[in-house]
Each structure stands twice: as C-alpha cells, then as structure tokens.
Amino acid sequence: MELVVPSPEFQSAFAHFYDDFAQNDAENAEYYLEGKTDFSKYVQRLSDEAAGINLPEGYVPCSHFWLIDSTRSILGAIRVRHNIDNDFLALEAGHIGYDIAPSHRGKGNGKFMLKLVLSKAADLGIERALLTADEDNFASRGVIEANGGEFEKIVMGKVFPNPLARYWVNCK
Known part of the structure; x- marks a missing residue:
C-alpha cells in the first residue's frame, strides 16, 4: 500500500x-460527491488546495493523498492542512483529517495511512500535528493513539457541535 496524490488516472477507483x-456511510459521502460528478474539476481543486491557489475564504493550503492497494483501489483519503491558522482549524479540525472507505475499515488501513502521512506533514514543516476525533469515535481515536497521539482534552466544537477529542502527534 502507498499514498498517492490525486490524479486523473484514479477516476474509476475514485468512483x-x-x-x-x-452505500455504507451516506453522512460522509457528500464530502466526496464532487469527485463523482466532475472528477477532473475535483482533482484540479485538490491540486489547487495543495498549491494554496483559488482557496475559498477561511481555507488554508492543504495536501491531499489517497491510500491505494496493489490493485490500485482507493482505500482511504487523508488531508494535511499546512497550518491551522484560524479558529476552526485550531480548535476543531486540526492539521490532519482522514476517511477510510467503509468496506475497508477495521483492517488497520487507517493506522497505516496516518503513519505514512506523518512524514509528508514533517516535509511541510509540521513538527507536531493536531488531530481531532469525535469523542465517541473510538476507532478513529485508536488510529491516532496507535501513531503516538497524545490526548490533550475534550472540547466542544462550534462548527461541529459535539464533543471532540484533541490529540497531538509528533511528525518526525
């Protein structure tokens, strides 16, 4: 398995x-809908975000990666925000966010994907990354803890009005 930068060659895998x-996690499917409806525009937007161009208000540069397996299937997506210089990111979202495709959960893919991306975060100059998870999302919290995440505290989100567990992970 490896992390790849989103590119047009993965259109079928992304579908x-x-x-x-x-089919299995409709609540989070909307985040990826643009990739289904206009894949080339979606890949360009992700590339622009990584380069820090055409960013919507309140966004920071963000590098996107997909975890692929030997069949070139996409098992997960992970994002590294280059900084957390706004209130939402500094409190709720953190440096790194990720999703594992529902049919690939519970198999260690999240732990491996996060492990792989930490060196990429270090390459961006991030020494310690903030990661958050819903307080009751024990699978995600386990992924973070398996990668050395140090629990800081539970906070109440403002954008996501639910308790969030905050962790810090060393990237180097």
Whole structure:
C-alpha cells in the first residue's frame, strides 16, 4: 500500500470509493460527491488546495493523498492542512483529517495511512500535528493513539457541535 496524490488516472477507483461511501456511510459521502460528478474539476481543486491557489475564504493550503492497494483501489483519503491558522482549524479540525472507505475499515488501513502521512506533514514543516476525533469515535481515536497521539482534552466544537477529542502527534 502507498499514498498517492490525486490524479486523473484514479477516476474509476475514485468512483468505487465514492460508491462505497454512498452505500455504507451516506453522512460522509457528500464530502466526496464532487469527485463523482466532475472528477477532473475535483482533482484540479485538490491540486489547487495543495498549491494554496483559488482557496475559498477561511481555507488554508492543504495536501491531499489517497491510500491505494496493489490493485490500485482507493482505500482511504487523508488531508494535511499546512497550518491551522484560524479558529476552526485550531480548535476543531486540526492539521490532519482522514476517511477510510467503509468496506475497508477495521483492517488497520487507517493506522497505516496516518503513519505514512506523518512524514509528508514533517516535509511541510509540521513538527507536531493536531488531530481531532469525535469523542465517541473510538476507532478513529485508536488510529491516532496507535501513531503516538497524545490526548490533550475534550472540547466542544462550534462548527461541529459535539464533543471532540484533541490529540497531538509528533511528525518526525
């Protein structure tokens, strides 16, 4: 398995990734809908975000990666925000966010994906990354803890009005 930068060659794999969410985790499928409806525009937007161009208000540069397996299927998506210089990111979202496709959960893919991306975060100059998870999302919290995440505290979100567990992970 490896992390790859989103590119046009993964259009078919992304369609399967999206369909997995649509069928098994509809709540999170919407985040990936643009990739299903206009893949080339979606990939360009992700590339622009990584380069820090055409960013919507309140966004920071953000590098996107997909975890692929030997069949070139997309098992997960992970994002590294280059900084957390606004209130929402500093409190609720953190440096790194990720999703594992529903049919690939519970198999260690999240732990492996986060492990792989930490060196990429270090390459961006991030020494310690903030990660958050819903307080009751024990699977995600386990992924973070398995990668050395140090629990800081539970906070109440403002954008996501639910208790969030905050962790810090060393990237180097």
